[in-house]
Amino acid sequence: MARSRLTPEREAELYAAVLDLLREVGYDALTMDAVAARTHSSKATLYRQWGSKAELVVRAMRSSKPLHMDRIDTGSLRGDFLAMVSRVDDCQVEKDSALMRGLFHAVHHNPDLHQALRELLVEPEINGLHALLQRAVDRGEISADGSALKYVTHMLVGAFAARQLIEDLPPDQAFLRDYVDAVVFPALGV
Structure with missing residues (x-):
């Protein structure tokens, strides 16, 4: 999947927000809508960048x-x-x-x-x-x-x-x- 470029700082900010949400609500309750709201992103951008909630979560884990x-x-x-x-x-x-x-x-x-x-x-x-x-x-x-x-x-x-x-x-x-x-x-x- 082709991913648009995010600055390393923005990517780190997104990953930190995903991990915070994951700690707060767990995987099953974590939604792309919640990530989008927390990170001031659009859900479409998140899906375009990572493809799925699973990939976003695992890449966030990998980054930490x-x-x-x-x-x-x-x-x-x-x-x-x-x-x-x-x-x-x-x-x-x-x-x-x-x-x-x-x-x-x-x-x-x-x-x-x-x-x-x-x-x-x-x-x-x-x-x-x-x-x-x-x-x-x-x-x-x-x-x-x-x-x-x-x-x-x-x-x-x-x-x-x-x-x-x-x-x-x-x-x-x-x-x-x-x-x-x-x-x-x-x-x-x-």
Whole structure:
């Protein structure tokens, strides 16, 4: 879809408004009319720019999540994981925990949201993580035959979900560093 150009400032303003509305009312109650009113935009402009509520919401989420694992390359697996963890914004994770739980619930009833989350948020990060791990294999830091290699994504997603579920705490940098050292690296034979 061809998108007209928005200034980075206007796009950031729109995304911030979408995330605020999402936190206030949840995905199912969020409407393009409400976004248009909040952002002083027309609904037609929003649909022309993003195509759907699902895409707008996921792009807004992506804009507030500047991890971009595909850009992490310190030259070592440990360095890459520490860089990845250091990019986690503890305040933002805490702020977005309820939002993410709500979105994951909404995914079950909204196939377009599920598809947008996979395509725009999940798959790019998985691909970045796979590239990070492949570089570690290429450097000889981990074995390509290791049985845990294909489960690293699952381990990391599990860390986020389990911390909130078990301890009712968001997964902050300290927890993630400990988790990587205690679970991920031993599983990979590091």
